[in-house]
Amino acid sequence: MKQFYRFVTNIFLFLMLISLLLAACEPLVSGPSTTLTVDPTQVSSSTQNSAVSSAGPAETKSSSLPGTGAEPGSTPSQSPAGTATAVPAQAAAPEWKMIANGLQHPVSLVDVPDGSGRLLILEQPGRIRVFKNGAVLQDPFLDITDKVESGGNEQGLLGIALHPKFTANGFFYINYVDLNNYTVIARYKVSGNPDLADKNSEKVLLHIKQPFLNHKGGQLAFGPDGYLYVGLGDGGSERDPNLIGQSLNTLLGKLLRIDVDHGDPYAIPGDNPFANGGGLPEIWAYGLRNPWRFSFDRQTGDLYIADVGQDLYEEIDYLPAGSPGGTNFGWSYREGLHSYKGSPPAGLKMVDPVWEYGHNLGCAVIGGFTFGRSSLFPDLQGLYIYGDYCSGNVWGLWQQSADGKWQNRLLFQTGLNISSFGQDQSGNLYLLDLQGGGIYKLG
Secondary structure, three states: OHHHHHHHHHHHHHHHHHHHHHHHHOOOEEOOOOEEEOOOOOOOOOEOEOOEOOOOOOOOOOOOOOEEEOOOOOOOOOOOOOOEOOOOOOOOOOEEEEEEEOOOOEEEEEEOOOOOOOEEEEEOOOEEEEEEOOEEOOOOOEEOOOOEOOOOOOOOEEEEEEOOOHHHHOEEEEEEEEOOOEEEEEEEEEOOOOOOEEEEEEEEEEEEEOOOOOOOOOOEEEOOOOOEEEEOOOOOOOOOOOOOOOOOOOOOOEEEEEEOOOOOOOEOOOOOOOOOOOOOOOEEEEOOOOEEEEEEOOOOOOEEEEEOOOOOEEEEEEEOOOOOOOEEOOOOOEEOOEEOOOOOOOOOOOOOOOEEEEOOOOOOEEEEEEOOOOOOOHHHOOOEEEEEOOOOEEEEEEEOOOOOOEEEEEEEEOOOOEEEEEEOOOOOEEEEEOOOOOEEEEO
């Protein structure tokens, strides 16, 4: 039996290697050579229930795991489906237009807020590329492939955040897995050439041992409060074997919040929930399995977290602006809105996801951003845009102002292996295709 598993593992690694080699061999090009367009007359919600008929993805074979929205204050035993909503036929049809391809497993994108229009794109093996004047520059902004372990499909260079005062101090922060399978959160600085980072400027903030090869999380983002937020998965394997999600004695399976402008290498914000004990002081929220992508709504400050599920459900978690720290999102007592493993202690407060969908609609949720531009595609304004890695579906999620219920609708069926979304200072949205190596802009 061990030989069989070893054989299967070797085949999987061989296929991953072939995929990497193929991606590496594609030439870098620019221009909208590929366009993905939504047909407003065909788009419908991904939600389905006995009272609502929805076309949904054509490939769907089962309706046993519908998309489900949680009412405010609901418990796992209450999982009412959201309302199916069609895009008005008269709405302008947005398109995902390819602006670059040939990248090697792109996993994250940020823009440089200096008016140059430059984008920084992370390649999982350990490079940051510069998209400038319509093309990807040949020389990487930063190349740390000699430090990064990317052999596992969830390892590698995974996240980036520019300091809020980046144009003045040149600081940026990255999340990567090193050669010893530690998650590293490090600060770097731009060199005298704005298109090149100083590779020798690394300052390590966190060095966290990982027990397995998967569930790294990887997202970094500065919140409206100026603190750096770090998303970490539960360390991997399956079904949280080490009960990481609920443990307050490990940084894994958590959303961290640190002050990078004070202390050495950082300080703990005084209002962090465990700043004075009871848990590790960096922890801001817990009960997460693999928060692959999270973002703050730029207009409201609300926080959205896409947490990749285990066997059946993918979930979107939400914290309104001003929420105190200490939120428990339930993993591994719960997967989505459903009981999963063990029995929580009496009185333990857990916050439900505001949305979930079943594995008949995908396999790994990819968090995005809130669309907030009124001048372009007003029908999408205020929608939280997110997707799925396996199905390539892209949805829009929003909360009704009248009753607080959440609604969801399918926007695109791209067929791409979506790894991440990006948003620039003007509010433009970008989509990254992991296997195809393409970058797409919504326009």
